[in-house]
Amino acid sequence: MIHQIYPSVQHPYRYELNKDFHFAAAHYVPSDDxxxxxxxxxxxxxxxxxxxxDELDHSGFLVNFAVIKKLIHDRFDHTLLxxxxxxxxxxxxxRxxxxxxxxxxxxxIVQSHxxxxxxxxxxxxxxxxxxxTSYVVYRPKDGVM
Known part of the structure; x- marks a missing residue:
């Protein structure tokens, strides 16, 4: 996995979880530009x-790391987006x-779960x-996706 320092999000919560993973996918952007x-x-x-x-679940997790990876990796890996x-x-x-x-x-997708x-x-x-050399950071505004 890439070793990276990610931008921090200021928040009032007691727990913060970060999950890294990768997936391979193809796409095209349907615009002449x-x-x-x-x-x-x-x-x-x-x-x-x-x-x-602020609260952990019945297993003592904020969220199980494996669930987060499964939601995204299993959906997008080796696909044409x-x-x-x-x-x-x-x-x-x-879109x-x-x-x-x-x-x-x-x-x-993650927030829906x-x-x-x-x-x-x-x-x-x-x-x-x-x-x-290229990345995006997405942050929902005030809980709005």
């Missing part, structure tokens, strides 16, 4: 998800599978590296 990125190509994405909360029509489409720029939108989508947990943790940040 995307240059070469409008053609199918792939990346090994490196992700860090920051989750925080554009084929995930539940999250991405070729018509709305807010093109750019790194920004993929980071936001990861946050939405967290909302069903009795201890109600919050996804505070998704750091998503697309290449060795």
């Amino acid at each position: 995307a240059g070469k990125c409008q053609y199918v190509h792939g990346h090994t994405y490196f992700a860090n998800i920051t989750i925080a909360g 554009n084929n995930d029509t539940a999250n991405f489409n070729d018509k709305e720029p807010e 093109f599978p750019t790194t920004e939108v993929v980071a936001r989508t990861i946050a939405e 967290l909302d069903r947990q009795p201890n109600k943790p919050k996804c505070l940040q998704v750091f998503l590296r697309e290449t060795p």
Whole structure:
């Protein structure tokens, strides 16, 4: 795994969890302005998800690390992101599978899972590296995805 210092999120919670993982996926950005990125190509994405909360669950976890990885890795690894029509489409720029939108989508998927947990943790940040020199940080505003 890439050793990285991630941007910090200031928050009032007692616990903060960070999960690193990677996944390999292809995509294309359906816009003439995307240059070469409008053609199918792939990346090994490196992700860090920051989750925080005040209460632990019945197992003593804020969230089980394995669950977070499973939510994202199992869904996106070795896929063409554009084929995930539940999250991405070729018509709305807010749903093109750019790194920004993929980071936001990861946050939405994780938060949807967290909302069903009795201890109600919050996804505070998704750091998503697309290449060795390019990354996006997504932070929901005031709990709004």
